[in-house]
Amino acid sequence: xxxxxxxxxxxxxxxxxxxxxxxxxxxxxxxxxxxxxxxxxxxxxxxxxxxxxxxxxxxxxxxxxxxxxxxxxxxxxxxxxxxxxxxxxxxxxxxxxxxxxxxxxxxxxxxxxxxxxxxxxxxxxxxxxxxxxxxxxxxxxxxxxxxxxxxxxxxxxxxxxxxxxxxxxxxxxxxxxxxxxxxxxxxxxxxxxxxxxxxxxxxxxxxxxx
Numbered sequence: 406x407x408x409x410x411x412x413x414x415x416x417x418x419x420x421x422x423x424x425x426x427x428x429x430x431x432x433x434x435x436x437x438x439x440x441x442x443x444x445x446x447x448x449x450x451x452x453x454x455x456x457x458x459x460x461x462x463x464x465x466x467x468x469x470x471x472x473x474x475x476x477x478x479x480x481x482x483x484x485x486x487x488x489x490x491x492x493x494x495x496x497x498x499x500x501x502x503x504x505x506x507x508x509x510x511x512x513x514x515x516x517x518x519x520x521x522x523x524x525x526x527x528x529x530x531x532x533x534x535x536x537x538x539x540x541x542x543x544x545x546x547x548x549x550x551x552x553x554x555x556x557x558x559x560x561x562x563x564x565x566x567x568x569x570x571x572x573x574x575x576x577x578x579x580x581x582x583x584x585x586x587x588x589x590x591x592x593x594x595x596x597x598x599x600x601x602x603x604x605x606x607x608x609x610x611x612x613x614x615x
Contacts, residue, residue, distance in 0.1 A: 417447050418454060422461055425470030434469055434511045441473045448477040456492065464500045468508035471500050476515035479522040484529040494535060497523040501539035506546040510589065513547060517556050517591045524560050533567035540564060541577065547590055554582040555590040559599040566606055574607055 421444055428437035441448075448455065455478050462471050475497060482493045497519060509516050520543050527536035544557035558577060565574040585592055 415454075417444070418451055418458060421448065421470075422458060425462060425467050429467050429470065429508075434508060437469055438473070438512060441470065445473075445477060448474060452478065452481055456496075459496050464503040465505055468500060468504035469512050472504070472509065472512050472516050472519055475500065475519045479519055482522065482526065484526060487530060490526045490530050494523065494526055497526075498535075498539050501543045501546075504546060509543075509546045510549065513589060513591050516543070516547060520557050520560060524564055527564065528567060533564040534570060536564040537561070537568055537570055537573050541573070544577070549586060549589045550584065552581050553584045553586060553590060554592060554597070554600070556592050556596040558582065559596045559603060562600065562603040562607060566603060571607055578604070578607070 421441070424440050424444075425437065428434070428440065455474055458474060459471060462474075464471055475493075478493070482489050484490060501520065501523065520540060524533075524536050524540060527533050540557060540561040544555055544561050547555045547557055561577065562574055565571060585597070587593070
């Protein structure tokens with residue numbers, strides 16, 4: 406019975422991979438997202454096998470699918486388990502640095518959640534520097550336009566402060582972030598408050614680092 410169950414689950418996961426590959430290649434992103442949402446329970450039940458799915462996919466062309474899989478996995482990653490954290494960081498880093506912005510903006514809620522867990526994981530192992538470049542790329546990918554503020558701007562600034570790498574934050578701090586779009590970026594009033602607070606913390610440090 407166990408062998409039959411395992412074979413059934415493997416077949417379902419292969420169907421998920423095939424759907425990601427085929428719908429991504431045809432640009433059917435909304436249809437793919439709806440399909441993955443319908444398969445979310447299957448992915449959660451197959452949690453141990455998700456690590457085997459991700460290497461099969463290409464972060465540049467299968468971004469939406471990989472983000473959705475990482476989102477299913479994120480809540481279950483124990484921050485006290487160093488091996489699990491390092492695996493998750495590596496998987497996320499690939500997508501954050503090499504993902505397709507159009508696909509990322511199709512799945513903003515899940516993408517922001519994945520990025521927040523990525524940041525928390527890096528901080529948990531006392532390696533905030535690991536998250537700096539990926540979160541900077543993630544914030545830019547999520548922006549509908551260059552003047553949009555996103556929740557990831559505040560998260561990026563947090564890891565810069567914790568890593569004491571203030572110069573890395575300068576390009577973002579020089580952007581005129583004048584637009585807020587909740588539907589497109591999942592931004593909330595709390596994100597703006599955190600950004601302002603962290604901005605105040607980073608400015609004296611920037612002056613000292615010059």
